[in-house]
Amino acid sequence: MPPVDIRRWHRLFGIALTDLFADTSWRVELEKELALKSQLLDVAIIEGPGEAPAVPEGLPDGLDGLRAHNLLTYKSQHEALTAWTLDELIGHYVSYRKLTSPKDALIPEAAFGLFAVATRFPEGLAREVTLKPAGPEGVFDVPWGARHIRLVVLRRIARHPRNAPWELFSAEQDRLRDGVMGYRARRRSAMALLRALYQAYQLEDPDMAYTMEDFLREERAALLNDLTPEERQRLIEGLAPEDVLRRYSADDVVKGLSPDELRRLKDRLDRMH
Known part of the structure; x- marks a missing residue:
């Protein structure tokens, strides 16, 4: 098996969120540079001006209550979400807030939401801090210093069509099948995301790639018929x-x-x- 490309998973995850917020007043920025020394924030979801809908309908669990600036760290099936991950997220928040604020005053704290999305349940972190259930299954609030971080565990979320964007990254056969069947791309170009995910899974787990190939075959036929x-x-x-x-x-x-x-x-x- 070739070496695992962690950045590929992070990039695909960001592209999925970009499609989720397509045609709204929000923009999604990937791998945002926050310092002279490379420190990349995985995803920023930022409210923008305009007459487009405020947020997409049917957001996946855990993304309710978005603020004007939402900073998100992501850990794939190959990575553990740890205390250090959350420390880094707080550091990104501090840097981002300084960079985006006007010179004379910082943007208010209330304008920021912090999110951690992990494919696997963070067993080690759960031994260090209390993960407080935040309503939907698989969604937790984590007190971290003076901030609260919203945690979404992709392998524990409810199996529902609204969670299809999450399930695409669950790396579990049954959940992936639910994800590809329930996924509704906002733009036709987002089909490229599914093809890229198919290739990523094919390299790492051919069984899961087969699940996506059935879906892509149907989509190709539907595209041709259109x-x-x-x-x-x-x-x-x-x-x-x-x-x-x-x-x-x-x-x-x-x-x-x-x-x-x-x-x-x-x-x-x-x-x-």
């Missing part, structure tokens, strides 16, 4: 025959094509072989 005959023909003409049949079933390819288009497709395949 195209006009002209768009479908242009797509087909841009691919080699073996690539067409690798991406789409034969039935999907010919569905909706006119007799003339079918004849042109047959002629092209004959020439290629």
Whole structure:
């Protein structure tokens, strides 16, 4: 097995949140630089101006009560959420607050929310500090100095369609299946996220990759059906025959094509072989 790429998981997690807040007044910034020496905050979810909806409908558990600035640290299935992780999050908060505040006054504390999202339950942290249940299953509040941090454990959240963005990163077969079936991309371009997740899981656990491949096959067929005959023909003409049949079933390819288009497709395949 090739070495695990931790940053890949962090990047994909941030992209999922970017799609979740698409077409709203909020922006999502990934791997935000906070110092001259590289100190990257995983995700910042920031309220912005405009007439777009204040927050997306059906946010996953744990993201309720967003503030104007929400700083989030994430730990994948390969990493433990520890006390040091939360110390770092507080440090990021201090740096971020200084960087974004006007010169004459700091942005009020109440404008900031701190979040930690972990795939695995933090057993070690739970022995050091009380994790207070915060309503939904798998969501906790963690007192940390003068601040409170909202903790979301992806393998303990409720299995519900609203939690599909979380379940995509659960690294558990059944939850992943729920996630891919319940996931509703805000933008069609977000399908690239699912393809990237498929590749990541394929490298680490082919069984979970198979779950996502079924979903992606259906999505590819649905995308093809949405195209006009002209768009479908242009797509087909841009691919080699073996690539067409690798991406789409034969039935999907010919569905909706006119007799003339079918004849042109047959002629092209004959020439290629």
